[in-house]
Every structure is written in structure tokens, then in C-alpha cells.
Amino acid sequence: MTAGLSARLDRISTNDRYLIVPMDHGITMGAVEGLVDIESTIDGVTSGGADAVLTQRGIAPRVHENKNDAGYIVHLNGSTTIGPDESDKRVTGTAEDAVRAGADAVSFHINVGSDHEPDQIEELAELTADAERLGLPVLAMAYARGPSVDESDPEALGHAVRLAEELGADVVKTGYSGDGDSFERVTESTRLPVVIAGGSKGTDRETVEMVRGAMDGDAAGVSMGRSIFQHDDPEGIARAVSAVVHDDAGVEEALRAGGFVEA
Numbered sequence: 001m002t003a004g005l006s007a008r009l010d011r012i013s014t015n016d017r018y019l020i021v022p023m024d025h026g027i028t029m030g031a032v033e034g035l036v037d038i039e040s041t042i043d044g045v046t047s048g049g050a051d052a053v054l055t056q057r058g059i060a061p062r063v064h065e066n067k068n069d070a071g072y073i074v075h076l077n078g079s080t081t082i083g084p085d086e087s088d089k090r091v092t093g094t095a096e097d098a099v100r101a102g103a104d105a106v107s108f109h110i111n112v113g114s115d116h117e118p119d120q121i122e123e124l125a126e127l128t129a130d131a132e133r134l135g136l137p138v139l140a141m142a143y144a145r146g147p148s149v150d151e152s153d154p155e156a157l158g159h160a161v162r163l164a165e166e167l168g169a170d171v172v173k174t175g176y177s178g179d180g181d182s183f184e185r186v187t188e189s190t191r192l193p194v195v196i197a198g199g200s201k202g203t204d205r206e207t208v209e210m211v212r213g214a215m216d217g218d219a220a221g222v223s224m225g226r227s228i229f230q231h232d233d234p235e236g237i238a239r240a241v242s243a244v245v246h247d248d249a250g251v252e253e254a255l256r257a258g259g260f261v262e263a
């Protein structure tokens with residue numbers, strides 16, 4: 001690993017554990033709850049212990065002053081829920097664009113099992129080659145997603161994370177299989193650090209239990225968006241998730257750390 005790559009990975013993690021809060025959903029879903037005043041959400045989640053925030057590059061001017069020295073990841077493809085096919089993520093920028101936007105790393109979404117998988121494989125491979133020349137880490141968001149794919153099947157998720165490693169990514173995000181034992185089958189499919197997506201927002205306990213389960217299955221952390229940025233208290237829920245990811249806390253301890261149950 002080059003010194004640049006290693007230094008930049010350190011900027012988006014703490015001791016090889018990752019608490020990333022993706023806020024690229026503005027392309028997908030519009031200015032949903034938590035993303036209208038994105039400045040205050042970024043301030044809250046980074047005050048609560050997020051290692052890095054993630055947005056599309058156009059949002060960069062709204063990120064830097066509010067991220068409390070956390071890392072910054074620029075996401076490089078997108079699609080919308082109102083367009084013809086949400087799986088058909090199209091390229092939105094290059095590794096050089098991300099560097100110009102002040103990124104410490106880049107990310108790219110690939111739907112393994114969708115009709116668009118072949119194009120997305122080619123695009124992710126091109127991105128990892130470009131990023132490698134710049135010493136820029138690549139987070140592959142490798143979902144198992146397509147017409148006949150079970151999105152939480154550990155075999156399918158294991159295939160997706162392995163594909164990310166084969167294509168040269170440095171960190172991989174995927175869906176959660178539902179429990180720690182089955183998630184271990186996903187993490188053992190690759191040597192990359194694996195982080196989980198959160199999906200739509202659940203209760204505080206559901207969020208923390210999901211993170212605890214993933215960490216028990218040898219995840220390296222989370223790339224958790226809506227469960228954190230759509231919370232009434234983004235700083236508190238980030239603090240609770242951070243307690244699990246960074247301090248190995250149990251569920252009750254993490255909820256207390258977030259201020260969600262009586263101490």
C-alpha cells in the first residue's frame with residue numbers, strides 16, 4: 001500500500017474501524033428529511049463521532065466548513081427513484097473531480113445481479129485504476145440487487161464483496177444479511193474491510209442491534225445513511241453507533257451513550 005493511500009484511509013476511519021455517514025441520497029430521493037439543512041446534519045454526525053461523511057461532489061462547498069475535521073468521500077454515480085430504472089446508476093464525476101472537491105476517498109455504487117452490472121463492473125474497474133494512480137481510496141458500494149436476487153442472501157452478498165476486491169476497491173459496503181453468523185459468511189469472502197448499509201430508518205434499538213450484529217460478524221463498521229441523518233438527533237444516534245463501531249459497546253451501553261435510555 002502506498003503512503004498516500006494509507007494516509008487517506010486513516011482520514012476516513014479510526015484504528016481501521018469505519019463510521020461513514022453517506023448523504024448522497026439527494027440525487028436518488030431529493031432533499032429528504034435531514035438533507036435540507038445538510039450543514040447542520042454534517043456538523044451533528046461528525047460531532048457524534050462519524051469518521052467521514054459522503055456526498056456527491058456538487059455538495060462539497062456545503063461540507064468542508066461543517067465536518068469538524070472528519071474525512072470526506074465523494075460519490076461518483078447516481079440515479080433517481082422517479083427515473084425509469086433506479087438500478088441504472090450513471091457516472092457523475094471522475095477521481096480527479098473528487099480530488100478537486102477536496103475528497104479523501106471516492107465511492108461508487110454497483111448493483112451486482114442487475115441488468116446494469118456489466119457496465120458498472122467496467123466503470124468501477126476504470127475508477128479503481130484512476131484512483132490507484134492518485135493514491136485515492138475507493139469505497140465500492142456493492143449491493144446484491146437485481147430482478148432475481150435476494151438482497152440479504154449471504155451468498156449473494158459474499159459474491160458482491162468479493163467482486164469489489166477483484167476489481168481493486170479498498171473498502172466495500174454491502175447490505176446486511178440479518179444476523180452476525182450469516183454476516184460472517186459475507187466478511188470471510190474478502191480480505192477487504194466490509195461495512196454495512198443501514199437501509200430505511202428503524203427504531204434506535206433496531207439500528208444499534210443491526211450494527212452490533214454486523215460487528216459480531218466481523219464487519220469493519222458502517223456506511224449508514226438514513227438511520228443516522230433522518231434521526232431527530234443525528235449527533236446522538238451517531239454517538240450510539242460510534243460506541244459499537246469504535247468502542248465495541250453492547251446494545252444497552254450504546255443506547256445509553258447516545259442518550260436514548262436512562263443511564
Ligand SMILES: CC(=O)[C@@H](O)[C@H](O)C[C@H](N)C(=O)O
Nearest residue numbers: 022024025026028029079225
Ligand atoms: C435507496 C436505496 O435503496 C439505497 O441503497 C441507496 O441506493 C443508497 C445510496 N446512497 C443512494 O441513495 O443511491
Ligand SMILES: O=CC(=O)COP(=O)(O)O
Nearest residue numbers: 022197198199224225226
Ligand atoms: O450511500 C448510501 C449508503 O451507503 C447507505 O445508505 P442507507 O440510507 O444507510 O441505506
